[in-house]
Amino acid sequence: xxxxxxxxxxxxxxxxxxxxxxxxxxxxxxxxxxxxxxxxxxxxxxxxxxxxxxxxxxxxxxxxxxxxxxxxxxxxxxxxxxxxxxxxxxxxxxxxxxxxxxxxxxxxxxxxxxxxxxxxxxxxxxxxxxx
Numbered sequence: 096x097x098x099x100x101x102x103x104x105x106x107x108x109x110x111x112x113x114x115x116x117x118x119x120x121x122x123x124x125x126x127x128x129x130x131x132x133x134x135x136x137x138x139x140x141x142x143x144x145x146x147x148x149x150x151x152x153x154x155x156x157x158x159x160x161x162x163x164x165x166x167x168x169x170x171x172x173x174x175x176x177x178x179x180x181x182x183x184x185x186x187x188x189x190x191x192x193x194x195x196x197x198x199x200x201x202x203x204x205x206x207x208x209x210x211x212x213x214x215x216x217x218x219x220x221x222x223x224x225x226x
Contacts, residue, residue, distance in 0.1 A: 098122045098159055104166040106152055113142045122156040129153045154179040160224065161217050163209070171195055171204045180225040188215040 099121055100111055119125050129135045129149060139146040157180045158169040175194040177183045188211055196208040209217075 100125060100152075100156075102166050103152065103155055103159070104170055105155070107148065110142070110144055110148060110152065113144065117141070122159055125153060125156050126160070151178075157224075158183070161220050163213055164217065167205045168209065171199055171202075174198045174202060174204065180221040183218060183221040184225050186214075186218055188218055191218075 100106060100114060100119070103122070114120070114125065119128055129138045130153075135149050135153060136146050139149045142149070155166075155169050155173070158164055158172055158177070159166065160180075164172070172183070172195070175191060175198050177186065177191070192209065192211045192214040195214065199205055199208045
């Protein structure tokens with residue numbers, strides 16, 4: 096399934112338009128063009144944005160690569176301090192799942208909180224992707 100950048104919540108509209116102007120309209124395209132720090136720096140210069148702005152989008156896009164993680168779940172993970180796949184791979188599933196449940200009860204970002212099995216699957220998948 097191709098996920099479009101327009102599906103990402105919290106993405107700056109101006110940045111989205113700048114990316115579209117250079118034919119980057121999907122999460123996979125963004126990750127391919129900005130996967131490394133050097134690529135992010137070059138792309139940020141090309142777009143006239145800060146590397147921090149671009150890195151936030153790339154990190155959220157990376158989280159959305161995980162099975163079962165949509166834009167809302169990516170925001171929920173960020174609410175709990177998980178900003179990237181590298182960050183996720185070092186989390187303990189039980190602690191993270193409890194934090195996700197508490198944050199979701201407070202902010203209502205998703206219909207239901209992820210299960211412990213889902214969180215463990217995300218951690219395993221993040222470890223295999225981020226290496």
